[in-house]
Amino acid sequence: MENSGSQGLFARALQHIPGGVNSPVRAFRGVGGTPIFFREGAGPWLTDVDGNRYVDHVGSWGPLILGHAYPAVVRAVMEAAQRGTSFGAPHAGEVELAELVSRRMPSVEMLRLTSSGTEATLAAVRLARGFTGREALVKFEGCYHGWGDSFLVKAGSGVETLGLPDSPGVPKTLAQLTLTLPYNNLEAAKALFAAEGQRIAAVILEPVVGNMGVLKPSPGFLQGLQSLARAHGALLIFDEVMTGFRLAPGGAQELYGLKPDLTCLGKVIGGGLPVGAYGGRRDVMQHVAPAGPVYQAGTLSGNPLAVAAGLACLKALEEPGAYARLEAVGRALEEGLLAEAKAAGVSVTLNRVGSMWTLFFTPGPVYDYPTAKTASVERFGRFFHAMLEGGVYLPPSQFEAAFASLAMGPDVVAHTLEAARKAFRSL
Ligand SMILES: *Cc1c(COP(=O)(O)O)cnc(C)c1O
Numbered sequence: 104m105e106n107s108g109s110q111g112l113f114a115r116a117l118q119h120i121p122g123g124v125n126s127p128v129r130a131f132r133g134v135g136g137t138p139i140f141f142r143e144g145a146g147p148w149l150t151d152v153d154g155n156r157y158v159d160h161v162g163s164w165g166p167l168i169l170g171h172a173y174p175a176v177v178r179a180v181m182e183a184a185q186r187g188t189s190f191g192a193p194h195a196g197e198v199e200l201a202e203l204v205s206r207r208m209p210s211v212e213m214l215r216l217t218s219s220g221t222e223a224t225l226a227a228v229r230l231a232r233g234f235t236g237r238e239a240l241v242k243f244e245g246c247y248h249g250w251g252d253s254f255l256v257k258a259g260s261g262v263e264t265l266g267l268p269d270s271p272g273v274p275k276t277l278a279q280l281t282l283t284l285p286y287n288n289l290e291a292a293k294a295l296f297a298a299e300g301q302r303i304a305a306v307i308l309e310p311v312v313g314n315m316g317v318l319k320p321s322p323g324f325l326q327g328l329q330s331l332a333r334a335h336g337a338l339l340i341f342d343e344v345m346t347g348f349r350l351a352p353g354g355a356q357e358l359y360g361l362k363p364d365l366t367c368l369g370k371v372i373g374g375g376l377p378v379g380a381y382g383g384r385r386d387v388m389q390h391v392a393p394a395g396p397v398y399q400a401g402t403l404s405g406n407p408l409a410v411a412a413g414l415a416c417l418k419a420l421e422e423p424g425a426y427a428r429l430e431a432v433g434r435a436l437e438e439g440l441l442a443e444a445k446a447a448g449v450s451v452t453l454n455r456v457g458s459m460w461t462l463f464f465t466p467g468p469v470y471d472y473p474t475a476k477t478a479s480v481e482r483f484g485r486f487f488h489a490m491l492e493g494g495v496y497l498p499p500s501q502f503e504a505a506f507a508s509l510a511m512g513p514d515v516v517a518h519t520l521e522a523a524r525k526a527f528r529s530l
Contacts, residue, residue, distance in 0.1 A: 108153045109140045128164075133500030134484040139491075144171025146510035149496055157496035158515050158522075162506040164498075165313075165345050165370035168429070168458070169419055170510025176374045176415045183411035189403060196410040203417055204372070204382065208353045210362040214382030215391055216405040220344035220369025221249025223379035224307065226391075226399040227365045228253055230381070231305035231338045233397035234390050239299060241306040241337075243286040245472035247314030248307055248342050248367070256281040286318060286471040289327040300335035305365075307340040310355035313504035314345070315475045316461035317454040325359050332364075338387065344369035344379065345504065348417060350457045351426060358456075374416025376409040425509060429458040432507040432516065436460060439520040447527035452478075458507035462486075475502060482530060489529045493522025 106115060116123035124130045124138060131138045140152045147170050149159040162168065169176065183196075201214045217223045228240055228251070240253055248254040255269040256278045268278040282299065284291050286308075296303065310325055312318040332339040341363040347354040348371040356363060365383035372378050382388060392398045403409075419425075437455045440462055444451045452467030453460060463469050464482040483501035490497050495518070498505055 109151060110137065112140045112152065113137045128498075128500055128503065131499045133480065133502070134487040136488060138499070139496070146170040146172075147508060147512075147515045155494070157491070157494050158511075158519050159496050160505040160507070160519070161496060161498050162508050163375060165349065165504075165506055166373055166375045166416075168349055168371050168506070168508050169374070169416060170508045173374075173416070173419065173510070175419055176412050179411040179415035180376065180408050183408045186407070188408055189406055191402060194405070194407055194410075196407055196414060197405040200372075200410050200414055200417075201382075203414065204368070204380065207348070207417070208356065208366060208382075210356060210364075210384070211366055211382035212385040213388035214380050215388070215399065216410070217379040217381070217399075217401055218377045218403050218406065218409070219249070220342075220367065220379045221251055222401065223344065223367040223369055223381040224248040224254065224340075224342055225251040227340050227367050227381040228305060228307065229399065230387065230390060230397050231340060231365065233395075234387050235304045235336065235338065237302050237304035237337070238280050239282055239302045239304060240280060241282045241284060241292075241295065241303055243308050244283050245286060245315035245318075245475060246307075246309045246312060246342070248309075249344075252277050253281050256283060285473075286312060287321045287324050288471065289321075289324055292328060292331055296331045296335050296337075300331075300337070303332075303335060303337040305338040305340050306332050307342055307367075309345065310341050310343065310359060310361070310363075311346050311350060311456045311459065313459055314502070315472055316463055316469065316478070316502045317456060317459050317504045318470055318475070319454065319456055320359070321470065325361055329361060329363070338364040340365045340367065342367045345459070346456075347371060348420060349429075349459065349506075352420065355456075371416060371420075372413050373409050374412035374414075376412040377403075377406070378409045378413050419509075426457070428509060429507060432509075432511045433458045433460060435513075435516045436507060436519065439516065440523055443520060443523045443527050446524070447530070449482075449527045449530055459504045460507070461502075461504055464501065478502075485530055486526050489526035490522050493525055495519050495522040 122130050142152045149157045252273045343354045347368045351357040367381050369379040390397045450466045452463040463478040465478040469475050
């Protein structure tokens, strides 16, 4: 029995799984302590293997916009499983999902399914390179696009700086093809395009950032990038793995009224099962094999269980008022948390777009990587653990987004704010 609680399981995990986890942020390195092992989820609640209950503000890092074990999703997966878990051949669900995504996101004229967000971004960049015949990629400091070689790159200050790999194992020669810019700085982007425009295949970004905590694009920033990319023959790739179907039925691109050339999807599109997708302009997507020469494939791509979960999730989001309710939950959390922080005399900045939010322990404002880094990791860590004690599970890092879900009612918001009141006062 003693080896089946979180502590015991983590000790066992460390013996056979690097760092004891299958994805680094789960290890609690950003907040100290050891990770919690979960037994089950129901709606907005998680129960750990020691029997403690928490309001879940992580939602599996975004997919669980309906909450845990949403009945229609569970039913769809069970029914699909009974018909066979994988065919390795086409099936009707894939067509239905592609049609549904195209309807929601008109920029996505054609779509290819993958099994993760990382696969989608890797494929989109290869496609952009294959389509344009160019090799350089522009990304933004602090944006995360999965763990692909070309994305694990941080440039020093100055747009002339060549990319240096962030991780051992990423070839320097490949990293040099990734040019990094500060987020929300259109002038820097203009200078880079003026100098390097003819070798840039694509610019990729999170249209609303979630991966250095939540940041909003400044007015005109996304439009400016689109104009720059167009003027220089580069493709604009929106990485909507986090924002797609979350911020609006058509994602951030609907919210900001833009049509990127390519879009990467993941998380919500799989309803909690492994799905990713990339899609966009028909003339570009026609370059993907076997329609065209740019190779990309997947044994389990379009997996019937995953597609069934995704379809059930996206259909549930069609319920009238779903996005207004997500906004209302997000706003209630924002207003409540700011009020509790103020009452306790704690200086914070809360960035939120719809159901994505981050509480930064800094006076702010937070609008790019350096300003995000002004937040106190130490204070966040203490707040995080105080919230855990109050039965609230937040993302175990200052630099991640928290996610509201449709399963969160006023009771869950009240529980969260009650825990926050004590947590702020304990700092
Ligand atoms: C989560 C995420 C990814 C990676 O998706 P995985 O499914 O974890 O591979 C890529 N881009 C963004 C913006 C993400 O939030």
